[in-house]
Amino acid sequence: MEIFGSNFDDSVFSEAKDRGSMFISSYNAKRCEPEWFCESAVLDTEDSLEKQKVFKFRGDLALRQGNYQTALDAYSSCLEWIADNNTSIKRDILEGMARCCAKLGDRGRAMDLVDILSKEASNTCHLTSLLLLKVSIYRHLGAIGPRMISLEELCSLVPYNPWNWFNLGKMCLELLEHTATSEKKEREDENGLDLSESKLWLKACTSFIRTRLLLKILQQQQSSFARERNKNVLQSLEDALKRLNANEITLQTLTEVMSEDLIPDKMKEDYQDGESLSTVCLQSFGERWWNKILLTGILEADGRGGVRSDTTL
Template sequence: MEIFATFDDSVFLEARDKVSVTLCPYDAKLCEPEKALDAYSSCQEWIADNNLTIRRDVLEGMARCCTKLGQRDRALDFADLLSKDVSNTCHLTSLLLLKVSIFQHFGAVGSKMSALQQLCSLLPFNPWHWYNLGQMCLQLLESGRTTERCESSEEQNDGGTEEQQREAAELNDSRIWLKACVCFIRTRLLLRILRQQQSSFVLQRTESTLQMTDEVLQRLSPKETTVQALTEVVSEDLIPEKMREDCQDGDSLASVCVQSFRERWWNKILLTGVLETDGLQTRTQC
């Protein structure tokens, strides 16, 4: 057992004269959006062409500054520049989260929903993206601002893709209600699977979110047959082996096949017929 001969006995002794060091709290430097934008702009010219990581950080910072300053077009322009450097799912996830924050700030409902749906399609086993999409649908229902937001001139001029415009055209109560049900049912299924491997504060967060999800579904009050039909559709891919195989986070985009939300989920859900049998009822309790 010569390997133990290399250890000094003092390693295993309790330190007697150890001096305690008080660490100063770290406070991140905060700047006004305008000053921060100027600082980011001055950094750009010093970034090496091959330093894509710093370039991405700076562009994202500039996009967020422009969002705070109310400069929507500039913020989206920086997001478009970021999209040119996307090479893996981590990059794409960060870009979509950035777009969600931009669209939320400017009240672009259709575009925000489209970005959230892309996140759910890109990372279908992440319960938090499903939960956020469900929360957005719930807020639209509670505010009563679904169709009217879709018809606003701001929404019409989003400049989104054909898929985004089609999704915006579907912002009516019955379809938003159905999407909310789908999202919270999917969230509940995923969290129940994940909590088997969790502990401590992570498990507490999961349990708390599960409780809120159950409460929301009670408020949405879908029929039991509707819950069963939707559960069957959204649980088809929840097989442990498949979930491990499809966990592509960080891989190159060439190895990831991202179907649109409509193709992967919505068309199947509409085929169940639950929209006609349950979703057309008035949901005044939401």
Template sequence: MEIFGSTFDDSVFERAREKPTAVSQLSYSAKFCEVEWFSETIDTEDALEKQKILKFRADFAYRRKNFQEALNAYTSCLSYIPGGNQTIRRDILEGMARCCCYLGKRKQALEITETLKNEASNTCHLTCLLHLTANIHDHFGDLRGQIESLQQLCGLHPYHQWYWMTLAESCLRLLQTLSTLPSTSAPPRGGDDGAEWQTDAQTQGRLKDERDLVWLKACVCFVRSRLLLRALKGQQSSFVLRNSERAMQKADEALQYLEPRETTLQLITEVMLEDLVADRIREDQLDGESLAGLSLNSFQDRWWDRILLTGILT
């Protein structure tokens, strides 16, 4: 029979070690800045301080919608950024692109985003840049450019229902725009303008082909977004669920408007369902991953070409 306490470890009864006395902390005085301190004249030769001041100036001007002033400050700030500080450099260039966008400088804005896209090191950076590029195209009413950027976003994040929904809505807007253009023109009754009419007929033929392709792409994207919304519905609640239900209703209404045949809808659904595995959808987390081996043409290769190979438009 064991005596109570005989199995305790001896360390239980050892005297507690004394904690080392805390090292006295050095006194710290917080730096207080005046309101809009960055608006004062720069009287320092420190490149880092100049960078900070100009960055604050630019951000403040941008917030107040003084886009030309913000662009000037961002441009000046860029020259003081060390070569290794890619984070600040990327932030400054994105600010410059937004300023150029609001100032109507579309070419300069897209050149900056293209530079940043070539320098992107992970999927998080690329996602932000594709968002920015799509917004620039949208600002200038370039639906084709916006659709191209959204397709790249869907290829990068194939299980993101809202990217697909935005792409579907952009395709629908482009289709409605194309539908307002004249589709036929009467042949000439006389004169020497037969060649001109033939050229016009070719243009109308290309317009009809584009309408058909955009119509099909809108159907594909609405079907895909509806499938994703349904697959994720069981994991949602509260306002998130309500948003998804509203989006599903919008997709259903859009498909009713587009009026695809039942066989067409079935073919599209079969192709867009092939990779929708529940585990794969939940594990689709690409933020921060390397861009090695990534192709931005995956939308074309992965879905669009396969849809067209079914002969759905013939």
């Protein structure tokens, strides 16, 4: 069973003779020097596509090097040369600009760019990329509530991706540690999100258990370094759950609730990669999981044992 759409066309691995004659008699590949696009002479052209490539490559390089203003300027120049129908490159450039603005502390412009991307999102791939961008920006800006909401939306949109759940759990654990050491223990953020210790603790436990369930399913499909990496993460999950001091009954109850939808046939049906947003029906995080968990009465039964500091995630 493939959950994340990582299957391949068998014809890729067939013998050349089976795929027909596709040989090219002669081909001279274009050779470019490293960072050729940084040379000023490459802009001495009337080709708009070539200029678009040059500015995009310059922006990508500057962003990778941490030169955010230079990257922003390059991306802005790139926008001028993108054809109206080239929406994929335009989205890529707008995302890069939003990241640069966030790094430069220009929250207003960063969120304006996010709004543009939101309005133009038309399928689940666009929405996934947008939510990942939001998580990154909100983390840099220290916006706790919006960041958590975006992670929860990611878990609802891509429910079988363990890393979104893992990141949600880590965020809750970090907030718990901050709350434990802070003199002012915040109960709500500006968005009305409940940040009480008990709710953060329960959400951390839930997220780590869901991550563990998904990674164990993935282990059946993996080998080599991916399998080894997941083993290490599974160990860190066990350490985190010990740190959260949840009792066995709580762990068992949460495992039962969070594994209800982990049925092979249902997982295939729910896989919506690339589907139009007009045809996708998504349940919110609360509807799908959180409300069920609260109804179990775990918080009252467990008493929230606290967070140990003798293990690290």
